[in-house]
Amino acid sequence: MIELFSADTPNGKKISIMLEEINFDYKVTKVNLLEGEQFKLEFKKISPFSKIPVIIDHDNNREPIFESGAILMYLGEKSNKFYEKKNRLKINQWLMGQMGYIGPMIGQHHQFHHYNPGKSEFGEERYFKITKAIYGDLDERLGQSKYLAGDNYTIADIATWPWIARHEWHDVGLKNYKNLTRWYLEIAKRSAVIKGYKFMNKELEIPLP
Ligand SMILES: N[C@@H](CCC(=O)N[C@@H](CS)C(=O)NCC(=O)O)C(=O)O
Numbered sequence: 490m491i492e493l494f495s496a497d498t499p500n501g502k503k504i505s506i507m508l509e510e511i512n513f514d515y516k517v518t519k520v521n522l523l524e525g526e527q528f529k530l531e532f533k534k535i536s537p538f539s540k541i542p543v544i545i546d547h548d549n550n551r552e553p554i555f556e557s558g559a560i561l562m563y564l565g566e567k568s569n570k571f572y573e574k575k576n577r578l579k580i581n582q583w584l585m586g587q588m589g590y591i592g593p594m595i596g597q598h599h600q601f602h603h604y605n606p607g608k609s610e611f612g613e614e615r616y617f618k619i620t621k622a623i624y625g626d627l628d629e630r631l632g633q634s635k636y637l638a639g640d641n642y643t644i645a646d647i648a649t650w651p652w653i654a655r656h657e658w659h660d661v662g663l664k665n666y667k668n669l670t671r672w673y674l675e676i677a678k679r680s681a682v683i684k685g686y687k688f689m690n691k692e693l694e695i696p697l698p
Pocket of ligand 1: 496498499500501522527539540541542555556557558588
């Protein structure tokens with residue numbers, strides 16, 4: 490059994506979606522970020538940067554795994570799904586692009602544009618522009634390729650999709666990016682994605698463009 494320490498955020502949803510996709514037995518332990526539970530000493534022992542998600546694989550060595558990209562790689566290797574050996578170099582590139590660029594930049598866009606509008610014109614403009622560029626870059630890639638890393642759905646798509654699922658906060662206009670919309674809607678139809686998306690709130694519906 491996998492224990493998932495998480496919250497209802499894009500990084501949190503990456504792992505619930507993956508666990509649903511590979512059909513592993515898991516239980517969710519909620520970390521209340523608004524109440525600062527991530528900073529508790531007990532949690533810091535399993536997550537050195539005080540961030541969700543973290544997993545503990547109770548069937549393996551029970552060593553906690555932090556960082557969503559590392560968790561996806563672990564689960565991909567363990568299940569032998571969505572992380573094909575012969576395509577790993579491509580998958581890793583798109584996964585690292587999500588981890589190092591897409592997530593952190595769109596995360597800043599959420600901070601300036603969604604949570605704190607009016608506080609910094611520079612921050613709002615900078616991250617709006619970068620988010621728009623990311624939509625354009627993903628649209629271009631998905632015009633050449635069915636999924637981010639090639640013909641098959643992989644952990645790179647699983648890492649990226651929950652960030653685009655926040656499109657209503659971005660105000661970039663997802664429907665103007667037709668390849669990205671095609672990919673987004675196709676993934677949104679997967680039953681594991683629908684289940685994983687609702688992992689903390691059964692009422693939640695995937696926002697359509
Ligand atoms: N690179 C990390 C980022 C994780 C992250 O930023 N998690 C956020 C929620 S989406 C968090 O725990 N925030 C709590 C805080 O910053 O205090 C990963 O992908 O796992």
